[in-house]
Amino acid sequence: MPDNEGSRAAGAFFGRRQGKPLRPRQASAMDEVLPALSLDLDRPAPATLADLFDVPVDAVRLEIGFGGGEHLLHETERFPRTGSIGVEPFVGGMAKFIVAASEAGRKNVRLHDDDATRLLDWLPEAGLSGIDLFYPDPWPKKRHWKRRFVNDDNLDRFARVMRPGARFRFASDIGHYVDWTLLHIRRHPEFEWIAASADDWRRPYEGWPGTRYEAKAKREGRMPAYLTFVRR
Known part of the structure; x- marks a missing residue:
């Protein structure tokens, strides 16, 4: 993601929110579909996260x-009995997803289009079976490292909302951010890195579909690392 500090919200972990103008179909979906899928954080969170969904689900995961x-x-699609909560503040990405999700008739998804920390603070304790954070903004300049989403406070947030045994998955093509994440995990008492060999972090996750960003990174010679951590 680009470094657009001047256009981000104060204190947020993301850069710009608006890019190219939306196509008419995307704009319509943002107006008509997003409100129905968005979580209302002004209301108390349900004690059971399955109650957020219009279809029965056995577990709930979060992708930031x-x-x-x-x-x-x-x-x-792979896990129709799992509820997915997706967070994406960038308008273009959100619009693209809700068009595709609407066309596919997805019912097991809810969305949040702002800072993930507010959502994490809203969620009940031990309600999530997993958290995914793939290719987050690396904030490469040292003065911006405080903007990296992986930090001690956010790992505390993760630990509060994840069930024991739940998995936190992190993928990045930026070696320094991978090292940064491992250092933060190793000093956190509630998480454990479960890799037993290099193949465990070099090999994509089971069923991994890939992303356009990942394909671009590989073309440019940056190889991703796929890390998995368990909530103790």
Whole structure:
């Protein structure tokens, strides 16, 4: 993601929210579909997250910063009995996803189009079976590292809302951010890195559909790392 500090919301972990103008179909979906799928954080969160969905679900997962939604859409199809909550503040990505989700008739998804920390603070304790954070903005300049989503406070948030045994998955093509994440995880008492060999972080996740961003990174010679951590 580009570094657009001047256009981001104060204190947020993301950059710009608006890019190219939306196509008419996307704009219509934002007006008509997004309100029905958006979570209302001004109301108390349900004690049971399954109650957020219009179809029966056995577990609920969260994907933070889903980009164009390739993975999120793929997961909602693979696991119809799992509820997915997707967070994406970038308008173009959200619009692309809701058009695709609407056309596919997805019912097991809810959305949040602002800062993920507010959502994390809203969610009940131990309600999530997993959290995915794929290719987050690396904020490459050292003075901006405080904007990286992986930090001690956010790992505390993750630990509060994840069930014991739940998995936090992190993918990035930026080696320094991968190292940063491992350092933060290793000093956090509630998470454990479960890799036993190099193949465990070099190999994509089971059923991984790939993303356009990932394909671009590989073309440019940046190889991703796929990390998995378990909530103790």
